[in-house]
Amino acid sequence: MAIDKKTVEHVAHLARIELEPAELEKLSLQLHDILGFIDKLSVLDIAQVKPASHILPISNVLREDKPHVCLTADKALENAPSKNGNFFSVPKIIE
Amino acid sequence: MELNQLTAHELLDKLKNKRVTFEAILDALYARIQTVEPKVKAYARFKPADKPSLNLGVDGFLGGLPVTIKDNICTEGLTTECCSKILSNFRPPYDATVINKLKASGASILSLKANMDEFAFGSSTENSCFGPTHNPWNLACVPGGSSGGSAAAVASDEAVWALGSDTGGSIRQPASFCGVVGLKPTYGRVSRFGLIAFASSLDQIGPITKDVEDAAILARIISGYDPGDSTSVNQSVPDYTDSLGKDIKGIRIGIPKEYFIEGMDAEVKRIIEEAINKLKSLGAVSRQVSLPHTQYAVPVYYIVATAEASSNLARFDGVQYGYRAKSDNLIEMYKKTRAQGFGEEAKRRIILGTFVLSHGYYDAYYLRALKVRTLIKNDFDTVFNDFDCIVAPTSPTPAFRIGEKAADPLQMYLSDIYTISVNLAGIPAISVPCGFTRSGLPVGLQIMAKPFNEEMLFRLAHAFEQNTEWHKIKPRL
Numbered sequence: 098m099a100i101d102k103k104t105v106e107h108v109a110h111l112a113r114i115e116l117e118p119a120e121l122e123k124l125s126l127q128l129h130d131i132l133g134f135i136d137k138l139s140v141l142d143i144a145q146v147k148p149a150s151h152i153l154p155i156s157n158v159l160r161e162d163k164p165h166v167c168l169t170a171d172k173a174l175e176n177a178p179s180k181n182g183n184f185f186s187v188p189k190i191i192e
Numbered sequence: 193m194e195l196n197q198l199t200a201h202e203l204l205d206k207l208k209n210k211r212v213t214f215e216a217i218l219d220a221l222y223a224r225i226q227t228v229e230p231k232v233k234a235y236a237r238f239k240p241a242d243k244p245s246l247n248l249g250v251d252g253f254l255g256g257l258p259v260t261i262k263d264n265i266c267t268e269g270l271t272t273e274c275c276s277k278i279l280s281n282f283r284p285p286y287d288a289t290v291i292n293k294l295k296a297s298g299a300s301i302l303s304l305k306a307n308m309d310e311f312a313f314g315s316s317t318e319n320s321c322f323g324p325t326h327n328p329w330n331l332a333c334v335p336g337g338s339s340g341g342s343a344a345a346v347a348s349d350e351a352v353w354a355l356g357s358d359t360g361g362s363i364r365q366p367a368s369f370c371g372v373v374g375l376k377p378t379y380g381r382v383s384r385f386g387l388i389a390f391a392s393s394l395d396q397i398g399p400i401t402k403d404v405e406d407a408a409i410l411a412r413i414i415s416g417y418d419p420g421d422s423t424s425v426n427q428s429v430p431d432y433t434d435s436l437g438k439d440i441k442g443i444r445i446g447i448p449k450e451y452f453i454e455g456m457d458a459e460v461k462r463i464i465e466e467a468i469n470k471l472k473s474l475g476a477v478s479r480q481v482s483l484p485h486t487q488y489a490v491p492v493y494y495i496v497a498t499a500e501a502s503s504n505l506a507r508f509d510g511v512q513y514g515y516r517a518k519s520d521n522l523i524e525m526y527k528k529t530r531a532q533g534f535g536e537e538a539k540r541r542i543i544l545g546t547f548v549l550s551h552g553y554y555d556a557y558y559l560r561a562l563k564v565r566t567l568i569k570n571d572f573d574t575v576f577n578d579f580d581c582i583v584a585p586t587s588p589t590p591a592f593r594i595g596e597k598a599a600d601p602l603q604m605y606l607s608d609i610y611t612i613s614v615n616l617a618g619i620p621a622i623s624v625p626c627g628f629t630r631s632g633l634p635v636g637l638q639i640m641a642k643p644f645n646e647e648m649l650f651r652l653a654h655a656f657e658q659n660t661e662w663h664k665i666k667p668r669l
Contacts, residue, residue, distance in 0.1 A: 104547070108547045109546075111550065113509070127540060128543070128544060128547070131544065131602060134490075135557070137491055138492065141488070147563070147566055148559055148562030148563050148565070149565040149566040151393065152565075153379060153618060153643075168285055173512075175285055176285070176512065178510060178513070185511050187511055188519060188521055189522075
């Protein structure tokens with residue numbers, strides 16, 4: 098399966114990464130090569146194989162619904178690039 | 193021998209018998225860091241003027257011995273950046289579970305953190321935002337990666353021992369390139385709480401050490417169930433040092449024929465064959481086995497690992513921590529932050545991972561990869577029905593030169609061809625030094641075992657090590 102520049106541009110937008118034109122050019126070629134290599138998987142007959150979504154036989158790990166000690170707001174905000182009181186601050190979302 | 197050259201268990205013996213003081217050990221270690229760090233660059237953010245400090249644990253059997261920690265494991269109050277600009281100046285407000293366990297055993301945490309490929313994306317430590325680490329055996333070569341800083345620090349005696357993380361070989365391959373011991377534990381054996389996630393179905397934390405005994409001691413300390421990591425397994429942890437010093441008569445070793453193929457360095461092949469002969473001379477029985485889906489491991493990995501990475505790294509958006517680009521618009525702020533904060537390989541993997549998960553491609557790539565992953569796991573299950581372990585090279589080549597593969601991502605990915613299957617199958621594996629090439633570069637022997645049978649790895653690796661001299665040879669720096 099081939100990947101073109103337009104697809105890479107769309108996916109980069111979904112991944113919220115801005116690409117310079119030169120970066121887009123280079124990345125499209127590299128991803129094309131990598132996907133070409135990955136395509137060797139298509140020769141395998143996997144119709145009857147179950148996907149290994151988890152490698153260990155454990156499922157539905159639940160904990161008791163009890164409050165426990167967690168970070169204080171002050172500690173959680175220590176690394177924030179921008180904050181306002183007890184909140185993370187971001188550029189305006191709603192006009 | 194200088195104190196900084198000794199293993200942790202040798203230092204612990206000396207401390208116990210009061211033949212050295214804790215201060216003398218620290219002095220030797222810090223002096224060594226001052227001397228060789230400008231050449232090796234094993235540590236991130238190292239400045240010659242700054243004296244390293246220690247984050248002390250409680251009084252415990254480790255007597256304050258410092259541990260070197262990879263830059264992707266959270267250490268409370270100590271800068272942890274995954275060697276990425278996007279996590280600039282991040283000081284974790286909590287310790288990872290492995291750090292808590294180390295401190296509870298009396299270890300102290302070195303304030304200097306080990307260099308790595310950004311977010312563990314790489315096999316050479318060239319993708320660090322701080323620049324590459326150099327291989328202590330040949331400064332023009334890479335130390336391997338992504339835990340290249342941890343491995344180089346241990347090999348150059350700038351560290352007593354270290355922790356790394358292994359998603360596709362990131363502990364074992366640098367251990368092999370630097371001539372030290374590296375263990376990737378079974379998936380679920382060690383808690384990942386506080387490990388900054390790369391690919392959550394593959395990541396494991398493990399020890400990088402000067403010998404097998406140190407690896408056994410460190411592995412026991414960091415292993416065990418943790419309610420903070422829902423993938424950690426509630427199974428008791430044996431004392432791995434009980435596996436040391438046992439004979440290996442009758443141990444059944446499988447040699448996978450798919451690992452001895454074209455593209456493998458001729459010297460590496462010879463050295464591995466000699467190592468297998470050594471194991472046989474110690475009483476192990478070997479037979480050729482087949483892991484027929486080996487050739488599909490790298491493509492499966494670059495779908496599964498990048499898909500998971502694209503999801504895990506969505507959290508780096510300039511809001512809660514790290515770097516933020518200036519913008520008045522939220523979406524634009526995200527895009528610019530991630531464009532400026534992530535390095536080239538991180539962007540490549542996030543975009544590839546987003547692509548294989550995106551509408552219209554999910555079944556063709558991601559779902560298909562998960563199915564082939566089942567086939568790879570089944571290959572191992574079949575072999576382990578009749579064998580106690582599998583022995584193979586850790587890497588197809590010795591350390592390559594800095595810059596040699598940097599321009600070709602696919603060539604770089606292929607350098608993990610012998611380590612990736614282990615992560616996909618969730619099994620444990622260890623790399624131990626087993627020889628040197630004529631140009632003086634170390635080669636590592638990889639031993640793999642059934643899930644939760646780290647004891648078999650330690651038993652075999654220790655028997656091999658104690659009957660060879662490779663681990664005693666030190667690089668000249």
